[in-house]
Amino acid sequence: MGYVAVEAGEDVIQRAEELFEKQRVDGESDQLSVEQVDDQFSRLTAQAMSEGGLYAPRLAAIAVKQAQGDTAEAAFLLRAYRSTLERWGSSRPVETAELFTTRRVSPAYKDVPGGQVLGATKDYTQRLLDFELTDDDGTDPTEEWDAEPEDPPQLRNVMEVLRDQGLVHNPETGSDEDQPGTPFDATREPITYPAPRAAVLQELARGETGAVTALGYSELRGYGQVHPTLGEVRTGDLPVRIEHPYTGDEVEVTRASVTETECVVPIYEKADDPQFSFGYGLVFGRNERKAIGMSILDAAIQLDGDAPAQDAEFVLDIVDGIDSFGFIEHLKLPHYVTFQSILDRIRSIRERTAAASSGDDAPVQEVSADD
Structure with missing residues (x-):
């Protein structure tokens, strides 16, 4: 449905689209290249890839540029493009212990095995506006560093320490009894409730960052009972492997930048054997806020309580940014x-x-x- 009932109809629509494109390149500054978006706005492209459900940094950079920085629009473009692609196969499961870690912090353990790896972050500095950026001449601010770069280590997962001590309760995966261990594909199968945990995690991973963060925050604010401790937050590159079509061997074809989080929640009801329940979050790119919110919602949904964030159907319907994008945007069309x-x-x-x-x-x- 469009504004074809007004005078000039489709001509006006076309002119409006041309005006939108003109605004993108308006001004006296140089046009922003796709390479610049990819190199310098990786957090933005990571959010678009995560919400669009397609790991393709360059395509995400194109989408962000086309959408003039609107991440919801960029994610919409990516998901629409992905729907046109032919599916050649599936990658093989990998252990996240293989993550080539560039940052790993554990709020739970001070002396975590392998040590704390702060990586690139401003978590421990003041949020002050940097006016020197107005005079940015394009030089590398790290060019005077004397330290030799080191290969990021592969670190043992903090949760494995708790599992070895028998302190972690593993949730039901909800796999199909006829096909145990077969992952649920939310992009090809409609979700029915109660939903398997694989479907919940997939939908949360593709959820809109703000919605995932807000609903996770609702648990922390008292509209629920999950106030977790983060076992660790990790970012790095995860190998992507497929089965070679001719030899049948498992081969690594690329690596994907991801953020992984696991949180623990104490279960005191089991008086004879108290344990920790846990929530899990893994998203494309560097997006720690969303990964943490995802882990909180995963833990909350497992409780299946009365709080809003503990209702899987409510959460999964609300956090899908493309669905909410469409419903909100359609209100601008003729009614x-x-x-x-x-x-x-x-x-x-x-x-x-x-x-x-x-x-x-x-x-x-x-x-x-x-x-």
């Missing part, structure tokens, strides 16, 4: 007939009410939208 119908009903009710209050029993003729 002339429905609004006229509502307007006629309001007027009719007001007329009947006015007639009743004045003691006039004469019938009031209703006017329909068709009239």
Whole structure:
């Protein structure tokens, strides 16, 4: 449905689109290249890839540039493009212990095995506006570093320490009994409730960052009972492997940048054997906020309680940014007939009410939208 009923119809729509493109390149500054977006706005492209459900950094950079920085629009473009691609096969499962770690912090353990790896972060500095960026001359701020770069280590997962001690309760995976261990594919199968955990994790991983963060925050604010401790937050490159079509051997074809988080929640109800429940989050690119929110929601949904963030159907319907994008955006399209119908009903009710209050029993003729 479009604004084709107005004068000039499709010509006006085309002109509006051209004006949008003109605004993207307006101004006196140089045009931003796709390479610059890919290199310098990796957090932005990572969010678009995560919400679009397609790991393709260069395509994400194109989408961000085309959408003028609107991550919801960029994610929409990526997911729409992905739907046109032929599916050649599936990658093989990998252990995240193979993550080539560039950053790993553990709020749970000070002396975590392998040590804390701060990596690139401003978590421990003040959030002050840097006015020197207005005079940025393009030089590398790290060019005076004397330290030799080291290969990021492969670190043991903190949760494995707790599992070795028998302190972690593993949730049910919800796999199909006829095909145990077969991963659920939310992009090809409709989700029914109660949903398997694989489907929940997939939908959370593709969820809109703000929605995942907000619903996770609702648990922390008391609209639920999950206030976890983060076992660790890790970022790095994860190998992507497939089965070679001719030899049948497992081969690594690329690596994907991901953020992984696991949180623990104490279960005191098991008086004879108290343990930790846990929530899991893994998203494309560097997006720690979303990964943490995802782990909180995973832990909350496992409780299956009355809080909003513990209702899987509510959470998964709300966090899908493409669904919410479509419903919110469609309100800008013409609703002339429905609004006229509502307007006629309001007027009719007001007329009947006015007639009743004045003691006039004469019938009031209703006017329909068709009239």
